[in-house]
Amino acid sequence: MNLPIRARRNRKSEGVRRLVCETSLNPGDFVLPLFLHDEDEDEAIESMPGCVRWSLAGLVKEAGEAMALGIPAVVLFPAIDDSLKTKTAEECYHAEGLVPRAIRALKDAHPELVVMTDVALDPYNEDGHDGLVVDGEILNDETVAVLCQQAVTQAEAGADIVAPSDMMDGRVAALREALDEAGYEKVSICSYTAKYASAFYGPFRGALGSAPKAGDKKTYQIDPGNRREALRELVLDEEEGADMVMVKPAGAYLDVISDVREATVLPVAAYQVSGEYLMIKSASRDGWLDEERVMMESLTAIKRAGADIILTYFAKQASELLRNSSEKG
Ligand code: PBG
Numbered sequence: 001m002n003l004p005i006r007a008r009r010n011r012k013s014e015g016v017r018r019l020v021c022e023t024s025l026n027p028g029d030f031v032l033p034l035f036l037h038d039e040d041e042d043e044a045i046e047s048m049p050g051c052v053r054w055s056l057a058g059l060v061k062e063a064g065e066a067m068a069l070g071i072p073a074v075v076l077f078p079a080i081d082d083s084l085k086t087k088t089a090e091e092c093y094h095a096e097g098l099v100p101r102a103i104r105a106l107k108d109a110h111p112e113l114v115v116m117t118d119v120a121l122d123p124y125n126e127d128g129h130d131g132l133v134v135d136g137e138i139l140n141d142e143t144v145a146v147l148c149q150q151a152v153t154q155a156e157a158g159a160d161i162v163a164p165s166d167m168m169d170g171r172v173a174a175l176r177e178a179l180d181e182a183g184y185e186k187v188s189i190c191s192y193t194a195k196y197a198s199a200f201y202g203p204f205r206g207a208l209g210s211a212p213k214a215g216d217k218k219t220y221q222i223d224p225g226n227r228r229e230a231l232r233e234l235v236l237d238e239e240e241g242a243d244m245v246m247v248k249p250a251g252a253y254l255d256v257i258s259d260v261r262e263a264t265v266l267p268v269a270a271y272q273v274s275g276e277y278l279m280i281k282s283a284s285r286d287g288w289l290d291e292e293r294v295m296m297e298s299l300t301a302i303k304r305a306g307a308d309i310i311l312t313y314f315a316k317q318a319s320e321l322l323r324n325s326s327e328k329g
Pocket of ligand 1: 118119120121122130165166200201202203204205217272273274275
């Protein structure tokens, strides 16, 4: 064949492939989500193989291991005892609550660790919704007032980044104002900008016992079929002062990650959620898929789409693999 241009020349050897590689993962890209409970024992989470509900001591140790692998940040998700859940979710701003104690323990042991917290009411709320529920309705403005108390409590305990995952309107501006008023102008806001009403969150809700008692989350989370709506949320979050914006889930929403990347100069985060993790874990367990390769491919695709930051339950496993392959190569 008379082919002066042959694309395969750029794939001809490992060395050339490394030179032309467009997307490489780095442990510095990852945020490790960690579950915790107010017990002395660590407890494996059956619905999410490889994940654990940590005691405070276990949490501190796990975060230390993540840091040693080069992972800069963790995000905390508490399993709250049923006896502490109420209609008004006061436990979320209790200064001696589980999350503030965990933040203090983490920052004491690892001052350099970036501690990110979840701002939403679902772990604390009898109704299992991210907002306050009255007569089946998820209240917006009343919820935002509680979220502000929650975020200020987390900031007081030492959180570096608060991440509102609740999808209430106006919460980014309100959180910024509340944090600044309380003297926490250094605390960043990573907004869950485009959070979809996804069935991929199933295993997470099982892990925390935080599934909604009635109804679904469709009056606040985005319809999975909607693409432009993510950009509308982006405009609002930018105007309201978000420091970072997030798309969630990640793997099934790569077009949205790419749109958001194009439309903003802010750092873009993407959350590879529990269902995405579980699909790879369960399909690999019996050898149907090659777990390591599918893990790396899924994470590379999220980064290629435009994510600067990836929240993933694979953070440690992927970082270990990256370390071992760089030792070899
Ligand atoms: C709730 C919250 C959810 C997740 C993170 N924060 C679940 C939900 O919105 O129902 C999901 C994370 C995952 O599935 O890994 N505020």
